[in-house]
Amino acid sequence: MTIAEATTKIAGGATLTESEALSVQSSILAGEAQTPTLVAFFEAFKDRKVSAFELRGFFRASLSAMTPLETGMDTLDTCGTGGDGSGSFNISTVSALLCATAGVPVAKHGNRAASSKCGSADVLEALGVKIELSPEQAKTMLEQTGFVFLFARSYHPAFKHAGEARKLFGKKTYFNFLGPLLNPAKASYRVHGLSDFSLAETLGDILIESGVRKAWLVHAEDGLDEVSPMSLTHGISFSTGGYSEPFNIDPKEHGLAIEDGGGLTGGDVKKNAEILISILQGKGTEAQNAVTILNTAAGLTVSGRSTTFADGVRFAKALITSGAGYEKLQDIVKASNEV
Structure with missing residues (x-):
């Protein structure tokens, strides 16, 4: 699913599946989205909260993009x-x-x-x-x-790809x-x-x-x-x-x-x-x-x-x-x- 397709789906009142959310977030973190497209995606959520399925998908994609730190201790x-x-x-x-x-x-x-x-x-x-x-x-x-x-x-170096859009949007996002x-x-x-x-x-x-x-x-x-x-x-x-x-x-x-x-x-x-x-x-x-x-x-x-x-x-x-x-x-x- 493309980010534009996801935006249209959300704007129409539907919810992304976990796999769709994972796919969209993976694209965002890969730098495949232009800033205006991302701002529109964030805008689509303005009238409702992110769903549990969406948040799980966003999380899984973000976890895969994260640089882990192995400490060997409980912190x-x-x-x-x-x-x-x-x-x-x-x-x-x-x-x-x-x-x-x-x-x-x-x-x-x-x-x-x-x-x-x-x-x-x-x-x-x-x-x-x-x-x-x-x-x-x-x-x-x-x-x-x-x-x-x-x-x-x-x-989380991949988060930089959403930085400008988050700043322009100016409000909390997922x-x-x-x-x-x-x-x-x-x-x-x-x-x-x-x-x-x-x-x-x-x-x-x-x-x-x-x-x-x-x-x-x-x-x-x-x-x-x-x-x-x-x-x-x-x-x-x-x-x-x-x-x-x-x-x-x-x-x-x-x-x-x-x-x-x-x-x-x-x-x-x-x-x-x-x-x-x-x-x-x-x-x-x-x-x-x-x-x-x-x-x-x-x-x-x-x-x-x-x-x-x-x-x-x-x-x-x-x-x-x-x-x-x-x-x-x-x-x-x-x-x-x-x-």
């Missing part, structure tokens, strides 16, 4: 879909650093900013971390420090939902925030089918694609064997509720880097610490480092108070530039 990834419009600082990135500080091997998948002012790649680079590493260097980095950043552009699914290290444990929770079941099933051992997919009632200190957060826990269980996290139960979401607001790269340093040094604001503790606790729980979420909260609080996260960051910066 954690905290990577969200983005696009929640909150303007928050890099919450999943600082949480990943704290999980690594706690001894959890972390393979953090991320990219430069798309819908925000500062992506995980941008802020880590500003903090001094070398983000463009070869697979061999990345593996060594993970072995030495227990943390590695996997720059999406380096492991590519946003592929990002969390495509960790190059095939991380065994995942905490993924979703801007659209209606796709949680499909995404969770794909993760488990692809070899993930346990994943939490979360979305807060206030719209944040993270565990939020401002509202109830809804989640689904997926684990090997096809087991899934819904859950809620109430920040009030952990003494971490805040009322003003402005305390989570980030800014440009420089501003966000300063916020992360403050948190890691134990000098973050109440709001910054609250959201970081909640999301770090999620990573600690999913990876098995903490037996319960409440234990994870206590562990995360201790990590922040100690300032050990900043020392870990310095180790990561040093290793990334020497590896």
Whole structure:
């Protein structure tokens, strides 16, 4: 099926089969589509959400085009879909650093900013971390420090063929939902925030089918694609064997509720880097610490480092108070530039 044929089918109200979606995505990633054609394809989805069959097909094609990283260890990834419009600082990135500080091997998948002012790649680079590493260097980095950043552009070079069209389209596309699914290290444990929770079941099933051992997919009632200190957060826990269980996290139960979401607001790269340093040094604001503790606790729980979420909260609080996260960051910066 050609991309033009797929566009016509979708625009007519039909859904692509998994094999059709695989074929179309393979063509896109092979650079066979012109930018105007791709923009029209994205436009065809504007009035409906991507289906489970379509997402599976897009995922399979994207997985085949990915450069894999064999690490030989079970790792954690905290990577969200983005696009929640909150303007928050890099919450999943600082949480990943704290999980690594706690001894959890972390393979953090991320990219430069798309819908925000500062992506995980941008802020880590500003903090001094070398983000463009070869697979061999990345593996060594993970072995030495227990943390590695996997720059999406380096492991998904074929995505460049859709880059201009995504920029011109200017809104979320199904590519946003592929990002969390495509960790190059095939991380065994995942905490993924979703801007659209209606796709949680499909995404969770794909993760488990692809070899993930346990994943939490979360979305807060206030719209944040993270565990939020401002509202109830809804989640689904997926684990090997096809087991899934819904859950809620109430920040009030952990003494971490805040009322003003402005305390989570980030800014440009420089501003966000300063916020992360403050948190890691134990000098973050109440709001910054609250959201970081909640999301770090999620990573600690999913990876098995903490037996319960409440234990994870206590562990995360201790990590922040100690300032050990900043020392870990310095180790990561040093290793990334020497590896």
